[in-house]
Every structure is written in C-alpha cells, then in structure tokens.
Amino acid sequence: MKPFICKKFDVENPDETMVFGKTRHVVFDLAASNVFLVGLRGSGKTTLARKVADKLDASFVDTDSLVARKAGATIREIIEEKGWETFRKLETDVLRDVCSNRGQIVATGGGIVLAPENRDLLQKNGTTFYLMGNPPLLASRMEQDNATAEQRPPFSDNPLQEELSELLWEREPLYMMVAAHTLQAEKSVEDLVRDVIAALWPEKPERYRLEENT
Numbered sequence: 124m125k126p127f128i129c130k131k132f133d134v135e136n137p138d139e140t141m142v143f144g145k146t147r148h149v150v151f152d153l154a155a156s157n158v159f160l161v162g163l164r165g166s167g168k169t170t171l172a173r174k175v176a177d178k179l180d181a182s183f184v185d186t187d188s189l190v191a192r193k194a195g196a197t198i199r200e201i202i203e204e205k206g207w208e209t210f211r212k213l214e215t216d217v218l219r220d221v222c223s224n225r226g227q228i229v230a231t232g233g234g235i236v237l238a239p240e241n242r243d244l245l246q247k248n249g250t251t252f253y254l255m256g257n258p259p260l261l262a263s264r265m266e267q268d269n270a271t272a273e274q275r276p277p278f279s280d281n282p283l284q285e286e287l288s289e290l291l292w293e294r295e296p297l298y299m300m301v302a303a304h305t306l307q308a309e310k311s312v313e314d315l316v317r318d319v320i321a322a323l324w325p326e327k328p329e330r331y332r333l334e335e336n337t
C-alpha cells in the first residue's frame with residue numbers, strides 16, 4: 124500500500140518529501156533554492172516573506188506585485204478589465220520567471236496553487252510553507268488592510284468570512300499538497316521568522332548564516 128506521506132504530498136517516492144531531516148543530514152541551501160509562502164489572502168505571506176528575506180539577506184519577491192507591474196495595472200483593474208483568467212495566466216508567467224532564479228523568499232498570491240503548472244513549479248524550485256489561518260482572523264486582517272481594495276477584489280457577494288471559509292475548503296488540500304511545512308498565521312511575525320528558520324535548518328537554526336558563526 125502507498126505510504127500515507129506519499130498520498131499526502133502526491134509523490135511516488137517518499138524521499139521526495141524530505142527536504143531536510145536529522146537522519147539524512149540534508150542541509151537546505153538557499154543559494155541553490157527558493158522559499159515559497161502560500162496561503163489564503165490575509166494570512167501574512169507578503170509580511171513574513173519580507174521579514175525572512177531581511178533576516179537572511181536574501182531577495183524578497185512578491186508574485187502579486189510582479190503581476191501588477193507586468194500588467195501596468197492594479198490587480199483590481201486587471202480583474203475588472205480582463206477577468207480572472209487573464210490574471211491567472213499572468214500569475215503563471217510571473218511564477219515561471221521567478222523560478223528561473225534562486226536565493227529568493229517568495230510571497231505568492233492566495234490562488235497560486237490552483238493551476239497544476241504552478242504547483243509543479245513550486246515543488247521543483249524550492250521549499251514551500253503553508254501559512255494556515257482561520258477565516259475570522261484573515262477577515263479581520265483584510266478588513267483593516269489598505270491593500271484590500273486594490274489587491275483583493277472579492278470573488279462573490281457573500282460575506283467575507285463565508286467567502287474565506289469556502290476558499291479554505293477548496294484550497295487547503297492544494298496548499299497541503301505543495302507545502303513541506305505548515306505555519307500558524309496567528310503567531311507574531313517575529314515568531315514566524317524563527318519557525319521558518321528552524322524548519323529550514325533544524326540542526327542548527329542559530330547558524331543559518333555563515334557570517335553569524337564568526
């Protein structure tokens with residue numbers, strides 16, 4: 124019978140799920156890889172990616188910002204003028220470009236996991252963290268965030284929490300499929316930075332940078 128971990132991460136070989144591990148001594152090499160953050164709107168991907176990149180002296184990348192830059196328009200304008208299909212195509216183009224580079228901490232758009240090609244790109248070009256948050260928390264953050272109007276046009280006329288609950292139901296299996304690690308969105312950003320570093324370098328999280336050893 125197929126091991127549980129193979130089913131959970133949709134792989135044939137269970138070793139493919141081992142991006143690090145005490146017994147295998149596989150050290151995550153950021154210079155040869157990337158870190159991706161996935162999760163629903165408001166889970167904190169952009170905020171956390173920026174902080175992790177600062178901490179590691181790595182490049183910070185946000186696929187939503189790159190899509191807006193490529194289109195010369197805000198996400199809301201893209202959706203209103205060209206529709207979701209166009210946005211999703213742009214998002215995949217951007218992700219392909221991002222994946223041709225290394226050493227980046229990448230915040231993704233909340234729907235990046237919907238396209239199989241995107242999931243494949245995430246799995247082949249870095250290690251992914253799923254920022255898991257509950258709908259009331261995400262709704263309250265979105266309601267207080269100025270970026271919401273331009274970056275997060277609504278998907279439906281339903282109340283925000285209801286919309287987020289439906290998205291969570293649809294997307295969580297996809298987030299789990301691509302993610303090697305899960306983070307709790309309700310934690311402080313500082314704690315989450317520590318969690319990311321501890322997950323990437325579990326043996327010696329305090330020695331994540333060569334400069335810090337001297």
Ligand SMILES: Nc1ncnc2c1ncn2[C@@H]1O[C@H](COP(=O)(O)OP(=O)(O)OP(=O)(O)O)[C@@H](O)[C@H]1O
Pocket residue numbers: 162163164165166167168169170171187230231232233264265267268269270274275308309310311312315
């Ligand atoms: N860990 C946190 N604790 C408290 N507030 C947070 C945390 N992370 C993010 N926030 C706040 O929540 C709001 C949304 O954060 P952010 O834009 O980083 O989410 P996102 O996941 O990138 O959303 P989107 O998918 O729409 O791009 C912002 O106002 C941000 O300051």
Ligand SMILES: O=C(O)C1=C[C@@H](O)[C@@H](O)[C@H](O)C1
Pocket residue numbers: 163164187198231232233234235274275276
């Ligand atoms: O959850 C989503 O599908 C989206 C999330 C945002 O990050 C943006 O990528 C856009 O508003 C779509």
Ligand SMILES: [Mg+2]
Pocket residue numbers: 168169170185187230231232
């Ligand atoms: Mg974001």
